Amino acid sequence: MRTDPDHIGIWGRTKSGKSTRARAIIRARPGRLVVFDLLDEYGAEAPHRAGTLAEMVRGLAAGRRVRFVPDAMGDTAAQLDAVAEVLTRVQAPYKAGQSDARLTFVVEEMADSFPNVRRNKSAFGALCRAGRHWGIALIGISQRMADVSTSFRNCTAEDYFFPLRTATDYDTAAAGVVKAIQPAFREALLSLRPHEFIAYKAGEMKKGKN
Numbered sequence: 001m002r003t004d005p006d007h008i009g010i011w012g013r014t015k016s017g018k019s020t021r022a023r024a025i026i027r028a029r030p031g032r033l034v035v036f037d038l039l040d041e042y043g044a045e046a047p048h049r050a051g052t053l054a055e056m057v058r059g060l061a062a063g064r065r066v067r068f069v070p071d072a073m074g075d076t077a078a079q080l081d082a083v084a085e086v087l088t089r090v091q092a093p094y095k096a097g098q099s100d101a102r103l104t105f106v107v108e109e110m111a112d113s114f115p116n117v118r119r120n121k122s123a124f125g126a127l128c129r130a131g132r133h134w135g136i137a138l139i140g141i142s143q144r145m146a147d148v149s150t151s152f153r154n155c156t157a158e159d160y161f162f163p164l165r166t167a168t169d170y171d172t173a174a175a176g177v178v179k180a181i182q183p184a185f186r187e188a189l190l191s192l193r194p195h196e197f198i199a200y201k202a203g204e205m206k207k208g209k210n
């Protein structure tokens with residue numbers, strides 16, 4: 001039986017090393033890739049630049065790795081949902097068991113596109129909860145965990161924590177790990193230098209470096 005892919009969160013203050021980590025993960029991972037690339041900074045990993053959904057679908061159909069650069073003046077949350085809806089359709093054969101082609105969907109600056117506010121139906125929220133059945137693995141990135149919807153925060157199988165900023169940021173991070181390791185986790189987080197991280201998975205933490 002195939003193992004469906006997991007979601008990953010990457011958190012840390014500005015310049016702490018988040019995007020560098022995301023790049024390392026996607027370089028090591030074959031298969032389809034779409035980056036929701038607000039700052040248009042993933043040209044090396046995702047050479048096919050798409051400004052529209054049609055351009056994104058064309059790139060994927062041609063077997064290319066795609067960066068979707070949303071209109072920064074537009075509603076980024078609505079654009080993320082639109083991309084999520086199309087990717088769900090692209091991955092329908094995986095859901096139906098007719099394909100094993102997985103897709104990694106990286107979302108940079110998630111506080112902009114999937115903020116921590118109450119919302120009605122959301123295609124991206126559905127991917128958080130059930131994306132694995134469509135073979136879609138999310139990698140969500142944000143400076144502040146608290147600014148991102150709990151729909152994403154509560155569905156990750158693995159989280160990378162880089163140095164944070166405020167006391168609230170450290171509290172939010174600690175609240176998301178199992179109680180038994182909270183004191184050790186806090187201490188380890190506070191000792192991090194830029195580009196060092198704590199990887200948290202299945203109740204365990206491990207220190208690493210970009």
Ligand SMILES: Nc1ncnc2c1ncn2[C@@H]1O[C@H](COP(=O)(O)OP(=O)(O)OP(=O)(O)O)[C@@H](O)[C@H]1O
Nearest residue numbers: 012013014015016017018019020021143194195210
């Ligand atoms: N191993 C490393 N050690 C020190 N600096 C590095 C290392 N790898 C990359 N850098 C540099 O550190 C800078 C910040 O890294 P990165 O862009 O990954 O941070 P970030 O957390 O994504 O920041 P932002 O929130 O502003 O997007 C980059 O300019 C990068 O070139």
Ligand SMILES: [Mg+2]
Nearest residue numbers: 015018019020
């Ligand atoms: Mg970055």
